[in-house]
Amino acid sequence: MTPKKAGTEGQMRVKALEGIRIITVEDFLALPFATMLLADLGAEVIRVQSHTRMIPWTMGPFPDSQPGPRYWDHNGTYDGWYRNKKSLTLDFAKPKGVQLFKELVATADIVMENNRPGVMKKFGLDYEALRQVKPDIIVITSSGYGHQGLWGNYGAFARAIDAMSGMSNACGYVGEGPVRTNASYMDTTTAWHNATAAMMALRYRRKTGRGQWIDHSMYETGVACIGQMILDYQVNGRTDHRIGNHHSVWAPHGCYRCAGNDEWVVIATTDEDEWKTLCRTMGRPELATDERFATPMARYDNQDALNAVIAEWTKPQDRHKVADLLQKAGVPAGAVNRIDDIFKDPHFKERGFIQWYSRPDAKEMGDALSRPYFGWPFKMSKTQPSIESIPNLGQHNEYVLGTILGKSEAEIAQLYQEGVIAKEPVDAEQMRPKPSKPGTEVGRGGLYKWDQDYKKVLGLKY
Amino acid sequence: MSESALSDVRVIELAADTAGPYAGKMLADYGADVIKIERPGLGDIARRKGPFPGDIPHPEKSFQFLYLNTNKRSVTLDVYKADGMQVLKRLVKDADILVVDLIPSELDKLGLTYDALSATNPKLIMLSISPFGHTGPYRDMKSTDIVQYAVSSFMNLSGNPDREPLQHALGQAGFMAARNGIVATMGALLYRDSTGQGQFIDVSVVESIAVQPPFQPTQYTYQGVVATRGTEPVLDGAYVPCKGGSYICMTTTGGAPFSDFAELLGLPQLLDPKFATSEGRTENIAELDELVSKRLQELDALELFHKAQNRRFVFGVCQTPKDILACPQMKAREFFQTVDHPVVGPLQYPGRPFRIDGTSARESNPAPLLGQHTHEVLKGLGYDKEALLRLTEMEVI
Numbered sequence: 001m002t003p004k005k006a007g008t009e010g011q012m013r014v015k016a017l018e019g020i021r022i023i024t025v026e027d028f029l030a031l032p033f034a035t036m037l038l039a040d041l042g043a044e045v046i047r048v049q050s051h052t053r054m055i056p057w058t059m060g061p062f063p064d065s066q067p068g069p070r071y072w073d074h075n076g077t078y079d080g081w082y083r084n085k086k087s088l089t090l091d092f093a094k095p096k097g098v099q100l101f102k103e104l105v106a107t108a109d110i111v112m113e114n115n116r117p118g119v120m121k122k123f124g125l126d127y128e129a130l131r132q133v134k135p136d137i138i139v140i141t142s143s144g145y146g147h148q149g150l151w152g153n154y155g156a157f158a159r160a161i162d163a164m165s166g167m168s169n170a171c172g173y174v175g176e177g178p179v180r181t182n183a184s185y186m187d188t189t190t191a192w193h194n195a196t197a198a199m200m201a202l203r204y205r206r207k208t209g210r211g212q213w214i215d216h217s218m219y220e221t222g223v224a225c226i227g228q229m230i231l232d233y234q235v236n237g238r239t240d241h242r243i244g245n246h247h248s249v250w251a252p253h254g255c256y257r258c259a260g261n262d263e264w265v266v267i268a269t270t271d272e273d274e275w276k277t278l279c280r281t282m283g284r285p286e287l288a289t290d291e292r293f294a295t296p297m298a299r300y301d302n303q304d305a306l307n308a309v310i311a312e313w314t315k316p317q318d319r320h321k322v323a324d325l326l327q328k329a330g331v332p333a334g335a336v337n338r339i340d341d342i343f344k345d346p347h348f349k350e351r352g353f354i355q356w357y358s359r360p361d362a363k364e365m366g367d368a369l370s371r372p373y374f375g376w377p378f379k380m381s382k383t384q385p386s387i388e389s390i391p392n393l394g395q396h397n398e399y400v401l402g403t404i405l406g407k408s409e410a411e412i413a414q415l416y417q418e419g420v421i422a423k424e425p426v427d428a429e430q431m432r433p434k435p436s437k438p439g440t441e442v443g444r445g446g447l448y449k450w451d452q453d454y455k456k457v458l459g460l461k462y
Numbered sequence: 463m464s465e466s467a468l469s470d471v472r473v474i475e476l477a478a479d480t481a482g483p484y485a486g487k488m489l490a491d492y493g494a495d496v497i498k499i500e501r502p503g504l505g506d507i508a509r510r511k512g513p514f515p516g517d518i519p520h521p522e523k524s525f526q527f528l529y530l531n532t533n534k535r536s537v538t539l540d541v542y543k544a545d546g547m548q549v550l551k552r553l554v555k556d557a558d559i560l561v562v563d564l565i566p567s568e569l570d571k572l573g574l575t576y577d578a579l580s581a582t583n584p585k586l587i588m589l590s591i592s593p594f595g596h597t598g599p600y601r602d603m604k605s606t607d608i609v610q611y612a613v614s615s616f617m618n619l620s621g622n623p624d625r626e627p628l629q630h631a632l633g634q635a636g637f638m639a640a641r642n643g644i645v646a647t648m649g650a651l652l653y654r655d656s657t658g659q660g661q662f663i664d665v666s667v668v669e670s671i672a673v674q675p676p677f678q679p680t681q682y683t684y685q686g687v688v689a690t691r692g693t694e695p696v697l698d699g700a701y702v703p704c705k706g707g708s709y710i711c712m713t714t715t716g717g718a719p720f721s722d723f724a725e726l727l728g729l730p731q732l733l734d735p736k737f738a739t740s741e742g743r744t745e746n747i748a749e750l751d752e753l754v755s756k757r758l759q760e761l762d763a764l765e766l767f768h769k770a771q772n773r774r775f776v777f778g779v780c781q782t783p784k785d786i787l788a789c790p791q792m793k794a795r796e797f798f799q800t801v802d803h804p805v806v807g808p809l810q811y812p813g814r815p816f817r818i819d820g821t822s823a824r825e826s827n828p829a830p831l832l833g834q835h836t837h838e839v840l841k842g843l844g845y846d847k848e849a850l851l852r853l854t855e856m857e858v859i
Contacts, residue, residue: 016649018656029676041649061684076680144776149794154771159699160778163711168701168780170631173621178701178709178780181630182691183619183675192641197816199648200467200492204820206655208465212819220797221815223786225637227529230798232513233783234809235525240782241513245608245629248512253608255617255626262690264627266612268605327603334609336618336627339678340688347598353669374679377639377669378646379595381576382661383653446619446692454686 015042016383020202022110023048023101024085029158029187030218031114031142032081034194039084040376040385046108046400047082048101051089051393051422058433063367067433072425073392074365080373083357083387086396089421092123096420101125102133103405109205110198114142117152127213136211138201142194146217156218158186165222170229172242189225190218250296251303252278255336256311258319262448264336265319267310267326274331275299281329282313340451343372343458352379357387368460394423466493466820471651473559474499475534476541476550476574478506480636481591481643481667482563483530488644489559490533491814492821497553497839498531498830502538502857505832506531515806521832522805526633528829529811532801536830537839538859541572546858552843554579558654559647560588566596576662586660587650591639595666605668607635614671619678623691639670696751697723697743701780703755708763709780718774726766726773729757796824803828833859 020043024035032047039045060067061076068074088104090097102125105111111130113120120126120141127139141147144156159180162168167186168178197214205211223230232238245266247253252275253268269275275296279288287293287309292302299306314322319335326333337345348354355375362369376385401407401415415421425431451457471494475486483498483506490496500506508527515523537553540546554560560579562569569575569590576588593610594600600613611617611629621628643665650661681687694700701709714723720743724732731753736742743750758766763779770777781789787810792798798810806828817823836859837850845853853859 014653016653033676037645041645061681061687063684065685076684077677080676080680145791146795149791151771151791155774155776156778157713157776160711160713160776163701163709163778163780164786166781166783166786167631168709169782171620171628172631173625173628177703179621179628180699180701180711181620181634183616183678185630185634185674188674188676189638189641192638192645193815195645196488196641196648197818199645199652200818202652203648203655204465204467204818207467207470208820210819214816214818216816217795217797219791220795220813223792223797224812224815225634226632226783227812228513228525228632230783230787230812231525231529231809233787235515235806236513236517238513239784242631245626247606247608253606255608255612255628257626262623264612264618266608266617268608270606330604332604332606332609334605334612336612337615338618338688338690339615339675339682342615342672342679343682347594347600348669348672351595351598351666351669353666353672371683373683374673376646377642377666377673379597379664380646380650380661381663382659383649446623446689448688448690451682451686451688454682458683 013386014383016380017041017043017199020044020110021046021108022112022198023104023108024111025049025113025115025120027114029081029184030190031112031194033188033191034142034198035085035112036081036083037191037195038198041383042385045085046088046104046396047085047391048088048090048104049393050091051425052091052093058431060433060436062433065437066435068365068367070365070392070424071433072428074359074367079390083373083390084385085391086399087391087393088396088400089394089423091420092125094418094420096415096418098123098125100401100405100420102130104400105130105137106133107404108134108137109202110138110140112140112142112194112198116155117141117143117147131211134211136205136209138198138205138211139213140194140197140201140216141213142190142216143218145219146215148215158184158218161186161218161222164219166226166229167222169240170226170242172244174242174244174246176242178240178242186218186222190216190221193221246303249300251299252306252310254303254307254310256307256314258314258322259316260319263319265314265322266334266336268332270332272296277329278326278331281326281331282310284309284313338448340454340457353377355387357390359390361392368455368462371460372458392423393425394421397421397423464820467818468492468494469820471495471558472556473497473561474550474553474557475561477561477563477591479508479511479563480526480530480633481639482561483508484637484640485561485589485591485643485647486534487530487532488640489647491826492818494559496534497835498534498536499539499541499550500536500832502540502833502859505536505538509832520805522803528803528806531829532811532826534830535835535839536833537836538833539836540858543856543858545853545856547572549840549843549858551579551582553839554586555582557583558585558587559651560586561591562588563591565592565602566590567602580660584660585654585658587647587654587663588660589643589647589663589665591643591665591667593667595669596664607633610635610668611671614668616671616675618690619675621691623693627691635667635671638674639665639667642670642673695747696754702758704758704761704763704766706762710758710763710766711778711780712770713776722773723775726770726775727754727757727761729753799824799826801826801828804831
């Protein structure tokens with residue numbers, strides 16, 4: 001493979017994984033997020049999905065909560081994870097669908113899938129079958145507990161794995177029960193490992209010529225996040241040490257209420273200077289010599305009393321003002337941001353963490369001409385990703401079947417007619433979601449507010 | 463040495479605590495030769511952080527250090543002394559990857575910039591992990607884990623909605639930054655294989671955390687909806703106590719019929735028509751939650767988990783390290799591996815998060831003793847006995 005410059009509108013970029021073809025059969029989230037990263041790095045990722053299964057497309061969020069004419073193609077959740085991939089529809093329930101998949105695998109480097117264990121085997125598409133088609137193929141299966149072992153047919157969601165892996169057991173308020181890390185942390189954790197596994201296997205194949213099957217278990221990835229507790233239990237017999245927002249050594253260290261509804265600031269002192277500066281900044285220099293707080297040991301032992309004093313100071317103030325004041329004085333502190341803060345913050349804009357993408361069909365869909373997305377937590381000096389495309393369902397059927405597999409136009413037309421491939425879900429109209437009003441959901445299920453000015457705040461144009 | 467994915471890769475790790483060391487561990491566990499640079503005398507700060515056996519601190523006994531530094535070599539080196547910096551630069555000159563976690567201004571002060579290092583080693587991949595990254599107005603802001611969590615916005619999603627937001631335990635910010643950095647590093651390595659060109663990778667810990675929550679960004683940019691911490695219903699995600707105090711996490715959204723759920727719990731009352739539809743269940747949620755919560759106190763969480771899985775309900779149990787070490791699935795997959803450390807002795811360690819051919823699934827070398835490989839590595843650079851003695855007396859190594 002020889003990396004070459006890839007042309008995109010108005011810019012040229014060099015891709016780290018140029019020339020690598022990955023086929024993915026994926027659903028929520030541990031795999032789609034991983035193949036997104038691989039596509040970002042420049043691999044050709046072909047997402048194969050059935051047009052006969054509607055569930056994933058109905059969840060939104062839709063632009064302005066209004067499902068559009070092709071609502072399955074304008075859907076925030078999937079737009080976020082589809083980027084830079086290609087979309088091929090195939091109905092595996094039809095023998096031709098399975099056959100075409102095998103033909104495609106014969107041209108590929110890696111196949112990745114995260115269906116419930118057994119599903120691909122049922123279609124005759126497990127590792128053993130695929131290596132007959134392509135002897136050095138790399139197959140990565142990602143599932144809750146792994147295909148191999150006693151629990152090979154068990155299903156999982158991120159939250160179940162958060163519990164099973166001991167992650168929740170480690171998190172929580174002091175003296176209280178376990179708390180989930182939330183926001184699908186176990187899915188994304190698994191995703192980064194899936195992407196790493198793919199690249200390691202590629203490098204192994206490059207050196208040895210051999211492919212392999214990697215059977216990744218979310219459960220094991222979760223346990224890898226709490227390694228020191230696994231060791232600690234064996235020697236000290238402890239099963240939990242939840243310390244909430246405390247630090248293991250330093251105090252004060254915590255999260256304090258500010259003015260407004262659910263507004264908070266964190267303050268984290270890690271030495272004497274920072275503590276004394278905090279006292280001065282609060283206008284309470286006498287605290288530094290108060291015997292309850294005069295030494296680090298005393299502060300640690302009396303941190304509940306100390307936290308009450310600090311909370312009294314922060315409570316009437318704006319969270320950003322407190323954080324700025326302390327940062328300027330030299331005390332580690334930060335406002336507890338919400339998602340909208342990240343899009344407004346100059347730091348993330350300046351670093352290119354916020355990336356805008358314009359869909360070519362935005363105007364005809366009545367959608368904003370361009371929308372912002374989160375980019376990458378890394379900046380690579382030579383092979384930095386960009387958002388080049390977000391595919392519509394089946395958008396690359398012709399490219400994959402015609403250009404890659406050499407099918408004629410007549411053959412492709414026949415496949416459409418037989419329902420082996422399609423450009424829209426079979427039950428698109430029956431399943432059409434109703435327009436929702438996000439405002440009515442606020443206060444339930446973890447929604448803080450409906451910011452009706454968001455388009456102005458973000459600068460969306462129509 | 464057997465051929466593995468990274469057996470030809472040499473890594474210099476100038477990093478401490480969690481983020482840089484976990485990145486180094488990922489590379490070391492899959493076959494790279496990782497040389498960890500530690501401060502003479504003190505070493506990685508993790509050596510001074512608990513937990514320790516019996517809570518008695520000892521630089522070779524920190525469980526965090528033992529876990530995060532398997533399969534590495536340790537070289538003590540004071541990079542703030544000119545001769546120490548000289549040794550580091552000679553090591554980096556022949557290395558494939560440099561992992562650093564010093565803040566950008568510190569790297570500048572030490573002259574450890576990619577421009578300077580790549581002048582003598584254009585194939586070098588430099589992975590720099592810092593709290594806010596090398597650019598932007600917050601570049602030099604003071605922070606710790608909890609500050610990074612807060613600024614990232616993930617902290618606001620975690621914890622009880624009636625209480626303060628909660629940071630995640632055990633330095634997860636560092637784990638996230640390490641995993642994200644390794645994805646970029648592996649991409650850079652494959653790119654270098656093809657082109658011979660190294661590159662600089664700037665990872666921001668705050669962005670590493672911010673990028674994890676998957677739904678919240680587009681909920682805002684498509685709808686204007688701003689997420690926060692929520693309360694989960696008993697039937698969909700809450701942690702509910704069972705017999706003996708274990709917690710179960712139930713979901714009924716996997717597609718199996720609700721009548722099966724009633725049967726699974728042995729609660730015929732749930733077959734009442736008022737609970738038959740999801741609207742009905744929402745309307746009568748208080749009664750439903752009470753019925754189910756009460757019944758769960760009579761049931762064993764793990765038994766219920768297996769029964770549920772066999773009926774295709776996705777449940778989870780809040781397990782402790784004790785439960786996990788005894789877990790038959792972990793045993794069947796031989797996930798844990800025995801690592802025998804010369805000071806702490808043999809213990810079961812979490813294995814590699816995915817197994818890959820060419821890398822032993824069952825064996826790992828223990829974390830190195832402080833400076834265990836200093837002489838071996840420096841001799842390899844051509845320092846003789848006398849030079850090593852002088853460097854030791856000057857407290858460079």
